[in-house]
Amino acid sequence: MHHGKITCFNDNKPGSVCQYQCSDEDYFVYPANHETNVCLNNGTWKHETPCCGRSCPPYFVYDFVDLLYVSIPEGRRRLYATFEGLLSVEVVADDAVKGSFVFFGETPIESSAVKFNDYGAEADRFLRLLRERSVEQPEAVVNIGAAIQYALENLLTPEAGMRDGRVQKAIAVFTDRNSDDDAVGPANEARKRGYLVLVFYMGKVESDFDQTPLNEIAGSKDMVFLYDEATENFGADSWQFVTETFCTKPCDHVVHEHDTSL
Template sequence: MGLFPEQCNDDRDSSLCTCCCTGSMCNRNEKCEPRNCPTVPSTFQNGAVKCSDSNKPGSICEFTCTGEDFTLQPSPEAASSQCLPGGRWSQPEQCCAKPCPPYLPMDYIVLLHAKDQQTLDFYTEAFGHSILTTYKHGQDSMRIALIQFSGAPHPEMAVTLNQTANMDAAGVLKASGNQKHVKTADGKVNTGAALTYALDLIKRHVRDPNRHVEVVDVTTDAMSDDDVTGPAQALRDAGVLTFVRYIRRDSKESYNLTQLLEIAGDKNRVSIVEKNRKPAKDNSLFLQSYVCDNICRFHYGAV
């Protein structure tokens, strides 16, 4: 049975590895052979990297950020990393990124159904304001789309990704605040159709899918009349995070939790909110943690 190099002490030259085996060869000790570390990219986006001896053991790589407003992430204080004998770097993979928050590389698409203008206004004031005023907007950060739907999506009232990419927070707030309630004559609520519309929108306006998070957030005060399982899964298969926020009149109103879970795909991405009351859970905090805690994964396109 062979040796297991991962059992070596990374920080010691010529440390001993113990091979677990059977028979007369059991507990045999051998010296570890130093191993190269993973190759450091020769080009360091929005920065520069200089290594003393490539990716060989003992080599020290120094990182600097040159882009405006860019800092080393995830450890700003760790400007250098050494290749240890066991074949790993002494620091996590570094990248140069803008501070997160307020910069979130994300496309945030809200699919909104409201039975009346009052509920529509409640959404934009209670939820939209928080998202819009907390984070930066633009091509290097967050783009937002707001699309009303009922029996079908209503693109005539949409605030689009391309529009908000060139707006500041005040401009996006004004555009979202100008929403007027619309509905189809049949009175239907087809969330599945809205989810399919969102996927098409993402495909047509996507930036770099490896370096931006795509999010679809369904906010509704009614259960869907059409199938949501297939369209929601199609979004997740395309790498899109799906959320759902159900706004109910009061604590006595029932709802179909199974359907909400089919939309979100995870109970942690389901919110139940009572109309005109402050929500107990804010999706923006989940999104912030998901993106900012893994910012270098998006920088390297390794999501």
């Protein structure tokens, strides 16, 4: 049992009882209340063998790429507060959450890009780089499609530190405007590769606001999250989506090698 041990009495014979215990820090028996198991009279076990998993949150396991366009005056403050809030409840580590980002406008601003392997999986350093590489973005042409394509070609790659197929991937677009180019095509390509595409709208939601183009980029209105000025965040639905998407099956949250000879 990886990260723990199994102690059985009377081997695999009917009536035998096995006890499961996790020995590594932050690991727990999953599913809960399955710390013991009993061999039934027909030779099968009452439960499937549990695993030692980690609590999620805060131990999410996914790679995210943030594409950032903010032109409104209060947008930068909202952006910083959003990331500080998220990274205060998510563990950033080589076997947990890892992120990258780039600011964009008409084109991606390559000098602002931070790759997965640029900050040593340290949340504080990630936040510091976010502030240091922040770029003034006046209202101009906004090409979300070009930004997604840049992410596919330059950030979501093994050379940039993206992890293998055991780790889910997500592209998160932060913007206060709709796209001026075709973003649906690159977004569809991302989904074909198995990546989620999320849109976080940072602007004001006026009566004439048309969310449809953002829905099309994200693939569903459920993947678009609007900034709530009253609560100064993206609302409980965004956090619920993250936990429901990335916290399933703790036994599969493994991005390190186990010694299979044990």
